[in-house]
Amino acid sequence: MSTVLAERSGVTVTRTGDTVTKAHAPGTDIAALRRRIRLAAHPALTGVLLPPLPPAQVTTWHDGRPATRWPYGAPIDPLADTVPWAEAGTLLARLHALPLPVSPTHPLPSSGAPSRILATMPGTLRALPHTPLTAALERILAATAPTLTTRPTSPVALCHGDFHLGQLVLFRGAWHLIDVDDLGMGDPSWDLARPAAWYAAGLLHPDDWARFLHAYRPDWDPWPTVDLPARLITAHTVARALAHAEETRRPLTPEQEALADAVFRISRLS
Numbered sequence: 001m002s003t004v005l006a007e008r009s010g011v012t013v014t015r016t017g018d019t020v021t022k023a024h025a026p027g028t029d030i031a032a033l034r035r036r037i038r039l040a041a042h043p044a045l046t047g048v049l050l051p052p053l054p055p056a057q058v059t060t061w062h063d064g065r066p067a068t069r070w071p072y073g074a075p076i077d078p079l080a081d082t083v084p085w086a087e088a089g090t091l092l093a094r095l096h097a098l099p100l101p102v103s104p105t106h107p108l109p110s111s112g113a114p115s116r117i118l119a120t121m122p123g124t125l126r127a128l129p130h131t132p133l134t135a136a137l138e139r140i141l142a143a144t145a146p147t148l149t150t151r152p153t154s155p156v157a158l159c160h161g162d163f164h165l166g167q168l169v170l171f172r173g174a175w176h177l178i179d180v181d182d183l184g185m186g187d188p189s190w191d192l193a194r195p196a197a198w199y200a201a202g203l204l205h206p207d208d209w210a211r212f213l214h215a216y217r218p219d220w221d222p223w224p225t226v227d228l229p230a231r232l233i234t235a236h237t238v239a240r241a242l243a244h245a246e247e248t249r250r251p252l253t254p255e256q257e258a259l260a261d262a263v264f265r266i267s268r269l270s
Contacts, residue, residue: 001016002014002015002016002021003015003016005020009025010024010025010026010027010065011023011024011025012061012065015072017072018071018072019053019069019070019071019072020069020070020071020072020073021061021067021068021069021070022067022068022069022070023061023063023065023066023067024065024066024067024068024181025065026065028065028066028181029109030058030066032109032184033058033066033068033180033181034057034058035107035108035109036109036180036181036183036184037052037056037057037058037068037180038056039101039108039180039183040052040056040180040183041054041056042101044098044099045095045098047094047174047176048091048094048095048098048176048177049095049176049177049178049180049183050070050071050073050169050171050176050177050178051070051071052068052069052070053069053070053071070178071171072171073169073170073171073176073178074169074170074171075166075168075169075170076165076166076168083165083208084168084175085195085208085209085211085212085215086211086212086214086215087168087175087215088163088165088168088175088195088212088215089211089212089213089214089215089216090215090216091168091175091176091177092160092163092177092188092191092192092216093215093216093217095157095158095159095160095177095191096157096158096159096188096191097157098157098158100156100157100158100185108158108184108185109183109184109185110184110185110186111159111160111161111182111183111184111185111186111187111190112161112182112184112186113159113161113162113182113186113190113193113229114148114186114187114190114229114232116182117232117233117236118145118148121137121141121235121236121239122141124239124240124243125137125138125141125239127243128239128242128243128246129246132264133238133242133260133263133264134239134242135267136263136264136266136267137235137238137239137263137267139267139270140231140232140234140235140263140266140267140270141232141235142270143270144228144231144232144235144270147228148228148232155187155188156185156186156187157185157186157187157188158183158184158185159182159183159184159185159186159187159188159190159191160177160179160182160183160191161181161182161183161184161186161190161191162179162181162182163177163191163192163194163195164194164195167179187229189222189225189226189229190229190233192216192222192226192229192230193226193229193230193232193233194230194233194237195209195212196209196222196223196226196227196229196230196233197230197231197233197234197237197259197262200230200234200262201234201258201259201261201262202258203255203258203259231266231270234259234262234263234266235263235266237256237259238256238259238260238263241253241256241259241260
């Protein structure tokens with residue numbers, strides 16, 4: 001008997017015994033997904049990414065969506081006394097340090113975070129009622145979008161593309177990254193942007209932020225490279241939260257309110 005673990009944004013994740021099946025969103029680039037699945041199965045990523053179940057391939061869900069199969073890994077216990085921030089920093093550091101595979105016939109997809117946000121956020125904002133908060137979001141988008149297009153090229157690395165704590169699972173006694181939908185070549189600062197945004201909004205304790213950073217790269221000031229992605233991640237997160245609140249007729253959560261407060265602060269600096 002299957003249990004639904006998650007269902008959102010066109011994605012369905014189910015568990016049957018120790019097997020997890022993920023039905024990916026409609027419109028997923030299947031060729032790119034196949035390359036990402038093969039990459040996740042590469043021996044160089046052992047101990048970093050949760051490996052797909054063999055054979056590492058894309059199948060078809062009962063409703064026609066592309067699907068992939070994975071071993072079950074336990075997510076972070078929300079009641080645990082500690083959160084594996086240091087382990088997360090170590091995993092991202094290992095991922096970013098890996099040599100990029102070179103294949104003229106099967107090039108690695110780009111990590112989609114910046115382009116995805118810039119493509120979807122304007123439409124999200126247009127669909128929302130005009131308020132001081134949406135006006136602040138529009139100012140941030142207007143200030144950051146041109147800067148991103150002219151930003152000096154950062155070192156290209158293998159990036160997760162959508163890192164947050166929900167992307168960590170415990171498998172065979174060790175933490176692994178999951179979710180390869182945005183895995184690809186990109187600017188590694190985007191993988192650090194969400195923790196940075198939470199820290200700047202007061203949602204991530206300074207000690208946890210310090211553990212994460214030290215594990216990723218000791219004695220390093222991340223803000224010259226992480227500041228811009230963190231601002232846009234904050235704005236994007238709030239825009240999506242507002243859209244969801246509008247759809248469900250529910251208020252923002254306390255965490256979302258804290259990020260909304262950060263949006264006002266950011267917009268005054270934009």
